[in-house]
Amino acid sequence: MTPKRRILIVGGGTAGWLTAAYLAKALRLAERSHLEVTVLESPDIGVIGVGEGTFPTIRTTLQFLGIDEARFIRETSATLKQGIRFVDWARTPAAGESRHFFHPFEAPFYAEGLNLVPYWLLQDEAARLPFAQALTIQQRVADARRAPKRAHEAPYTAPLNYAYHFDALKLARLLAAHARQLGVRHLQGTVTQAGLDDAGAIAHVDTPELGRLQADLYIDCTGFRAELIGGALGARFRSARGILFADRALACKLPGEPDDAAFESCTIATAHEAGWTWDIGLNGSRGLGCVYSSDHLGEDAAAAILRRHAGAAAGEIAMRSIPFAPGYREHQWVKNCVAVGLSAGFLEPLESTGLVLIEAAVGMIAEMLPHSGPMEAPARRFNELMAARFENIIGFLKLHYALSGRQEPFWRDNADPATIPGRLAELLAQWRLRPPGRFDFALDTETFAFFNYQYILYGMGFRTDLGAGRDDFTQVEAADRLFAKIQRFADRAVVDLPSHRALIQQLTGAP
Numbered sequence: 001m002t003p004k005r006r007i008l009i010v011g012g013g014t015a016g017w018l019t020a021a022y023l024a025k026a027l028r029l030a031e032r033s034h035l036e037v038t039v040l041e042s043p044d045i046g047v048i049g050v051g052e053g054t055f056p057t058i059r060t061t062l063q064f065l066g067i068d069e070a071r072f073i074r075e076t077s078a079t080l081k082q083g084i085r086f087v088d089w090a091r092t093p094a095a096g097e098s099r100h101f102f103h104p105f106e107a108p109f110y111a112e113g114l115n116l117v118p119y120w121l122l123q124d125e126a127a128r129l130p131f132a133q134a135l136t137i138q139q140r141v142a143d144a145r146r147a148p149k150r151a152h153e154a155p156y157t158a159p160l161n162y163a164y165h166f167d168a169l170k171l172a173r174l175l176a177a178h179a180r181q182l183g184v185r186h187l188q189g190t191v192t193q194a195g196l197d198d199a200g201a202i203a204h205v206d207t208p209e210l211g212r213l214q215a216d217l218y219i220d221c222t223g224f225r226a227e228l229i230g231g232a233l234g235a236r237f238r239s240a241r242g243i244l245f246a247d248r249a250l251a252c253k254l255p256g257e258p259d260d261a262a263f264e265s266c267t268i269a270t271a272h273e274a275g276w277t278w279d280i281g282l283n284g285s286r287g288l289g290c291v292y293s294s295d296h297l298g299e300d301a302a303a304a305i306l307r308r309h310a311g312a313a314a315g316e317i318a319m320r321s322i323p324f325a326p327g328y329r330e331h332q333w334v335k336n337c338v339a340v341g342l343s344a345g346f347l348e349p350l351e352s353t354g355l356v357l358i359e360a361a362v363g364m365i366a367e368m369l370p371h372s373g374p375m376e377a378p379a380r381r382f383n384e385l386m387a388a389r390f391e392n393i394i395g396f397l398k399l400h401y402a403l404s405g406r407q408e409p410f411w412r413d414n415a416d417p418a419t420i421p422g423r424l425a426e427l428l429a430q431w432r433l434r435p436p437g438r439f440d441f442a443l444d445t446e447t448f449a450f451f452n453y454q455y456i457l458y459g460m461g462f463r464t465d466l467g468a469g470r471d472d473f474t475q476v477e478a479a480d481r482l483f484a485k486i487q488r489f490a491d492r493a494v495v496d497l498p499s500h501r502a503l504i505q506q507l508t509g510a511p
């Protein structure tokens with residue numbers, strides 16, 4: 001008889017349960033008696049409990065897991081997210097002034113083989129529409145608080161690309177229930193020590209509650225503690241603090257507002273003197289946070305910014321202070337241990353990349369997992385791909401800071417060329433003369449596509465000078481017709497699509 005292959009996932013936060021459910025589904029756990037997947041969760045150490053914004057890949061993941069979309073929306077107090085509204089990023093706002101741009105999930109409209117981006121770049125700057133508004137209908141749909149879909153549309157599909165906002169604790173609970181249904185074992189115990197064998201692999205973990213536990217593969221989902229990958233195996237942490245300065249967050253939850261305020265269909269990221277705040281409307285509550293650099297701002301000042309942002313709703317709000325180190329472990333798979341979630345690394349949640357990184361890691365583990373032989377066989381490739389993915393996200397996040405014309409010390413420090421990764425600096429130089437394109441990026445290690453870069457660049461007012469090639473762009477009239485068509489589609493969409501609130505009510509069966 002083939003011996004059982006045992007996978008022990010240490011940690012029962014979003015990373016632990018998502019990994020468990022995903023592996024159970026991908027490896028057909030229920031049908032295979034020689035495989036065992038266990039989640040070991042500490043009854044004493046809590047989960048991080050933040051992380052409300054996501055990226056559209058989450059829809060594919062939830063659908064793959066077999067979780068009904070309406071149930072997911074109901075049980076996690078979810079709302080639908082169509083992108084991020086960036087407020088006050090491009091320059092320090094004058095008193096009473098506020099400027100914003102939108103980063104939608106929808107790719108720029110592309111039809112009749114015509115790339116509209118150069119034609120937008122060649123338009124008169126003073127007269128043209130903002131980039132996202134000119135190239136998609138999604139900004140106008142989100143601004144009008146309309147949903148990206150109608151209730152009768154098939155689960156997880158829609159005319160417009162979308163993700164969700166949800167309550168992180170409720171999501172972990174839902175994933176846990178689902179993983180158990182898929183055959184995952186659940187144990188309660190705290191790992192106090194991990195023993196290594198002669199080759200330096202994990203031989204066992206010890207818990208006061210359950211004694212000694214052994215497995216073939218250990219998945220470290222212990223959050224920032226990184227008990228196995230960091231504590232036991234000493235995998236080096238690569239700090240990104242020299243590029244991304246934010247290292248703290250203050251987070252709070254407010255009750256939902258009776259009017260439509262909580263039903264924005266996007267995350268609102270507002271820049272402040274030393275970082276930014278997030279504002280996320282959930283069904284019944286509102287998640288707020290202030291992300292900042294402790295080298296540039298004290299906690300009291302950050303709290304004042306958050307309180308001001310929360311406005312009338314604030315009263316006496318309870319805030320949680322969460323320090324974090326931006327960066328990642330260069331080796332996330334070491335011997336028979338692989339880290340997923342915060343134990344592998346963390347980058348500020350500006351573009352909601354926490355869950356995306358978990359999805360990327362677990363997708364690779366499911367495919368690369370050796371059916372026999374040494375568990376460390378995929379380590380080199382896995383580490384290469386994950387490190388590249390982290391680096392690419394670091395570059396994309398830095399773009400938001402490097403392009404700002406804000407004048408406070410935090411922002412000026414951010415624009416210092418010495419803090420801009422070489423690859424990004426090189427691309428920025430090229431993008432002065434042509435827009436980002438698909439050959440700039442290698443798909444398997446990217447989270448963001450060339451058009452995501454376009455939205456940030458042109459939203460922030462970056463200039464690409466196509467003047468010298470103007471005569472090569474001969475389809476101006478056809479482009480103008482398409483630009484007009486996008487606006488007509490947008491006019492219709494804001495009337496035809498239901499309000500975001502109405503859709504959530506319909507999907508959750510609320511009166």
Ligand code: FAD
Nearest residue numbers: 011012013015042048051053191222223341342349354355
């Ligand atoms: P945790 O939630 O910390 O879970 C750790 C688990 O390990 C717990 O169950 C704990 O009991 C267990 N554990 C710890 N030590 C032991 C031990 N010795 N023995 C046994 N068990 C142990 N992500 C997004 O996608 N979008 C966002 O908008 C977003 N915002 C964020 C904002 C902030 C301020 C932060 C810090 C993170 C944010 N994230 C976001 C990231 C997101 O929260 C995490 O990626 C996600 O929650 C996964 O966390 P985790 O499961 O790795 O860790």
